[in-house]
Amino acid sequence: MEQGPRGGSRPAEPGPCLSSPRGGEQAALVPLLSAAGAEPGSRMLAVAAVLPAGGCGERMGVPTPKQFCPVLERPLISYTLQAMERACWIKDIIVVVTGENMEAMENIIKKYKHKRISLVEAGVTRHRSIFNGLKALADNQPNSRLSKPEVVIIHDAVRPFFEEDILLKVVTAAKEHGCSDYDLEFGTECLQLALKYCHIKAKLVEGSPDLWKVTYKRDLYAAESIIKERISQEICIVMDTKENEEHISHLLEEVLKTELNHIHVRSQALYNAGSDIQHINLEQCYNFVCVNVKEPDFQETQKLMSMLEESNFSILYSIVVVSVHFLDFKLSSPSQKMESLMCIREFAKKMKKRKILLYGLIINYSQDEQKLQESLRQGAIIIAALIKERNSALIGQLLVA
Template identity: 60%
Template sequence: MGVRTPKQFCSVLERPLISYTLQALQRVSWIQDIVVAVTRENMEAMRNIIQRFGHKRISLAEAGVTRHRSIFNGLKALAEDQPDCKLPKPEVVIIHDAVRPFVEEEILLRVVTAAKEHGAAGAIRPLVSTVISPSADGCLDHSLDRAKHRASEMPQAFLFDVIYEAYQQCSDYDLEFGTECLQLALKYSHTKAKLVEGPSELWKVTYKQDLYAAESMIKEKISQEICVVVNTKEEGSVGHLLKEVLKNELNCINITSTALDHTGGDIQNFLIDPCYSFICVNVVSSGLQETQKFLRKLEESCLSPLYPVVVVLVHCLDFTLVPLTQKMENLMWIRELAKEVKTKNVLLNGLLINYSQDEQKLQENLRQGASIIAALVKERSSALAGQLLVA
């Protein structure tokens, strides 16, 4: 990757890449234990990541100097014949890369089910480039028929006894230079792996530019849910009108709304399902205290350590009745509060929408406001936190 930091610890949206991978595995309730093979010098850093981001069911094993030696050490942490083993031996073990954070439960279940039946299974993907073999003088010797070959990916799954026996029997050469676990199961345990076609999201973060691709994918994923928070249940209120405009402008995003009292007491009801974008319309009509109550409840939900949370405070007023400069001066506290909550991974902005009495003009202003909201939600730029924007 060309960076000093081991790539699994590279930061994406202020969070190490491996934390996203652990979260993907943790979401799967039937995975009993997760063992991370980590080098001795990074052991403390890994413990800090587990604690900071609230990861559960995690055990650490000391990594070896090669991929296969690291995997073998991880398997030993689950093996009954090892004196330091503290975890129950599983029926099936999944082997996965720390830098493949987008693994979903569906492919995990498919490889595990196949492993239970065949003894071993692995995800594969079509080759995107033709594989060629060069001769000793650097010229083309031959090429492979791309249609007949596949790229081996992760996750892979094995009956535990199959893969552990393979590692116990394999040679030092295999441990030093080998890369393919499925081949070890075939060579030493005589188990032919079932190959399972995997989704495109299984790609591995390998090069520096992959970090930007990963960040883009994560932003896209967490921007799919927007919660519009209003302080009235009246269907004709500005908050509900804005919600309908957002639905039309962002037709691929799931937009929900909830009514909220001024005490902030109802917030927990809609923080149950993870959402990282909140559009608060007139919730803070009287000012700072109501906003602080909302943000405290948000902080208690423990959402922000995982992903940056966008909060847009929307005020609607008729600019012909209330001068814009006067209203902006009254909302300058948003900037100071934004600096405070930014340290907690909450990106706070203010948005003023001209509540025109002209229906056509109002709809145009709401559409402009929706475009601004969409940009804030999708970009999640900390540089824009604290800005007072006008539609």
């Protein structure tokens, strides 16, 4: 067997794992691999991450290995990479995959534009795979863009939910602490194993319930719901700025704020949207309500769609756009409006290819204040449902509130 980066005779099993050693409490056991030679106290640590992703996911009950299972049409591992990338202080991210999944993994990195990723081929066991990842970091080959790190985070590819501050805690602990007697006595056997076989300084770091592992099919369901909830937290209302039209848009904004009180609703004028859309992206907004009041019917929505299409914002998550149209049902039947809006169907089909989900919504702009409020409320409920479900089967439909 080849020598690992620490020169030990056997590779470690340092994968962060969430267990419940104390009766299911929220304690996470996060053993660490602290590379030899790291200088305690230094500020700018060289940190890398190794993500073992060679598993076959037999407990999932599906033929696809769980790390490649789609969650909202994107492979699970891409979410883990996305979370890892957010920590800009991690210099290199090594993903360890089996030879047969190498090409699929390359395609995922390309499609979702992941950065700082290197691929390494898995070994026959998880231990060997981690060893291969560490070896790639330790090898100081002239052509390698990888540099030897001081601390390496080992993180399961099937734990997509974690916060940067947990990673930072783990890295800090790896740097600063030794393996305390208390942890050895009252922690779990993993710490002792790490010491016995790898002479590695391990430290128990308190985790969070977020740090769970996708193991069973039900975990995929949970992951999907969590992600849907996360990307539904913000709605941007796009409108033009004419006085009388602003009135309608702002009424809708107020009702949305009241009805969806857990969601952040804000409005944006479209006329200078070039810079605004950029701003929206930075705050990770994936939900737009576009108010159309001018003729022709779809002008505002089409403007927004062109911008979204150009922006490539929908690479990681689908974007929901609800095109809102007001009409006094007493003066004119919603079906007449529908007639003029039928083109939304073809438009929506085209947009779906760019992961932009377009729906139409006609709201009764009644002169009766109470009826208007009821329609706006109903509209808000429909908008919330469309955003929450992100159902691509219903794109291009014209809904009525």
